[in-house]
Amino acid sequence: MDLILEKELVLTAQSSKTNVAIPFSVQEDYQALRIEFEYGPKVVEDPEMKRTLLEMCAQKYMEESERPGKIEIDKYKNIVNLITVSLDYEDHYLGCAHRQDPVQVHRITPDGSSPGFFDCNIEQGEYRIVLNVHSITGKEVTCRVKVYGEGGTESDRISAI
Amino acid sequence: MIEYQPFELHTHTCHSDGSFHVEELCQTASEYGYAGIALTDHNTSSGLQEVTKTLEERTVMVIPGIEWTTYYGHMLVLGAKEYVDWRYALPETIDEYLEKIKTVDGVTGIAHPFRVGAPICTGCYWEFKVTKWELIDYIEIWSLPAPQERPENKRAIKMWEDLLDQGYHLAATSGRDWHGFDEKPVLLASTYLGLNEGELTAENALAAIRAGRTYITIGPKLIIKIEDGMGNKAELGDTLKCTAKKKWKIHIVWEETDDMEEWKILPREIVLVGDHGEKIEAQDIQEQEVVFELNSRSRWYRLELTGDIGNEKKRTLAITSPIYMEQ
Numbered sequence: 001m002d003l004i005l006e007k008e009l010v011l012t013a014q015s016s017k018t019n020v021a022i023p024f025s026v027q028e029d030y031q032a033l034r035i036e037f038e039y040g041p042k043v044v045e046d047p048e049m050k051r052t053l054l055e056m057c058a059q060k061y062m063e064e065s066e067r068p069g070k071i072e073i074d075k076y077k078n079i080v081n082l083i084t085v086s087l088d089y090e091d092h093y094l095g096c097a098h099r100q101d102p103v104q105v106h107r108i109t110p111d112g113s114s115p116g117f118f119d120c121n122i123e124q125g126e127y128r129i130v131l132n133v134h135s136i137t138g139k140e141v142t143c144r145v146k147v148y149g150e151g152g153t154e155s156d157r158i159s160a161i
Numbered sequence: 162m163i164e165y166q167p168f169e170l171h172t173h174t175c176h177s178d179g180s181f182h183v184e185e186l187c188q189t190a191s192e193y194g195y196a197g198i199a200l201t202d203h204n205t206s207s208g209l210q211e212v213t214k215t216l217e218e219r220t221v222m223v224i225p226g227i228e229w230t231t232y233y234g235h236m237l238v239l240g241a242k243e244y245v246d247w248r249y250a251l252p253e254t255i256d257e258y259l260e261k262i263k264t265v266d267g268v269t270g271i272a273h274p275f276r277v278g279a280p281i282c283t284g285c286y287w288e289f290k291v292t293k294w295e296l297i298d299y300i301e302i303w304s305l306p307a308p309q310e311r312p313e314n315k316r317a318i319k320m321w322e323d324l325l326d327q328g329y330h331l332a333a334t335s336g337r338d339w340h341g342f343d344e345k346p347v348l349l350a351s352t353y354l355g356l357n358e359g360e361l362t363a364e365n366a367l368a369a370i371r372a373g374r375t376y377i378t379i380g381p382k383l384i385i386k387i388e389d390g391m392g393n394k395a396e397l398g399d400t401l402k403c404t405a406k407k408k409w410k411i412h413i414v415w416e417e418t419d420d421m422e423e424w425k426i427l428p429r430e431i432v433l434v435g436d437h438g439e440k441i442e443a444q445d446i447q448e449q450e451v452v453f454e455l456n457s458r459s460r461w462y463r464l465e466l467t468g469d470i471g472n473e474k475k476r477t478l479a480i481t482s483p484i485y486m487e488q
Contacts, residue, residue, distance in 0.1 A: 062312075
């Protein structure tokens with residue numbers, strides 16, 4: 001496996017509702033790409049922040065008659081940060097893994113890509129990982145992305161970013 | 162001849178955040194009695210790679226689709242011949258994206274417009290500023306299981322009726338937002354699509370939605386005939402003209418389906434609803450065919466079937482897409 005890309009980013013709430021593009025080049029014939037993506041923290045742990053966010057939601061999205069009289073935070077699921085990963089090759093969209101898992105491994109292959117991604121040959125050229133930052137609340141979130149080429153030469157290489 | 166068949170138009174698999182494999186979804190939908198589904202994974206249509214002719218013949222017909230799961234709203238896009246990028250649509254630019262979807266023959270529907278948004282459900286609340294509503298084909302006015310009493314669905318119906326009052330033609334659908342196996346029995350709605358000659362093809366299903374030949378129901382099947390007394394017939398979604406000689410009438414009966422006994426669903430009344438959601442006329446529909454006469458006083462008419470669900474009375478059981486009246 002050849003390491004093609006390794007990137008760590010710190011995102012804040014201001015990055016919510018944005019797409020963060022991380023370009024990389026493939027300069028060899030590979031049989032597959034392996035994408036490792038993780039981010040954290042996933043869960044907003046602070047109970048007071050959870051209460052504040054739930055009250056804000058009720059005010060913003062519910063009509064007065066629908067709003068709970070008192071927010072009982074234990075009755076609600078965890079508030080989580082959500083970042084998903086999508087992939088482009090040149091002008092082509094190769095798919096997206098829209099899931100909650102904060103630790104993900106995906107493979108792009110001609111005949112059995114990970115769910116969310118299309119089967120395709122790994123062409124040489126310009127790719128982009130695009131982190132879709134759906135929601136970050138509270139403190140900052142650290143994201144780590146690695147891309148490996150599988151089935152090429154044996155040496156490790158990191159392309160200039 | 163138009164024949165109505167039941168569909169589930171909002172589904173997810175492991176290609177996004179569902180737990181179903183594609184085959185499991187299709188098999189389960191078949192067991193539930195659907196004729197077809199729309200496969201609408203979040204931000205990908207990679208699941209369609211697993212839909213084969215053999216699978217469809219064995220289970221259900223699959224309408225190709227995707228749920229645009231954006232930061233400002235969720236939109237179902239069915240039947241688009243090419244991918245249109247969802248990632249950069251902003252509230253003020255959504256019209257441009259709708260136009261792009263239309264150039265590739267996509268059918269567009271607003272999913273659950275009033276579901277609570279971020280951070281509970283990111284992007285779930287519709288915040289896009291659509292000005293070209295003629296580019297939207299349908300609104301998912303019923304969302305999730307047991308949709309008939311959910312407050313967010315009542316708001317969706319109001320939104321839909323406000324747009325009908327403005328002259329837009331929009332079909333009504335239900336979508337359970339199906340992510341996996343049901344752990345216990347759930348009261349489900351179906352969207353019935355009026356298919357040309359009853360032919361089960363994706364093209365036919367999409368044509369039905371575009372034409373507004375839809376109704377939604379939590380059980381009773383509706384048999385609707387629209388005729389003018391001069392031998393002419395019409396369908397839901399059509400635009401009709403009334404004259405001194407031409408008097409359009411809608412004839413409705415309902416038929417029992419398998420789940421109604423389990424949930425103790427009993428239709429009692431059929432209501433003719435017109436402009437501003439005004440209930441114009443209601444008739445008992447328990448045992449007989451009901452006939453409503455239409456006129457041009459309302460810009461549109463829709464039907465609403467009400468009745469009992471167990472001990473709950475006067476519940477909405479079914480809603481049709483509108484018939485439009487030439488003014």
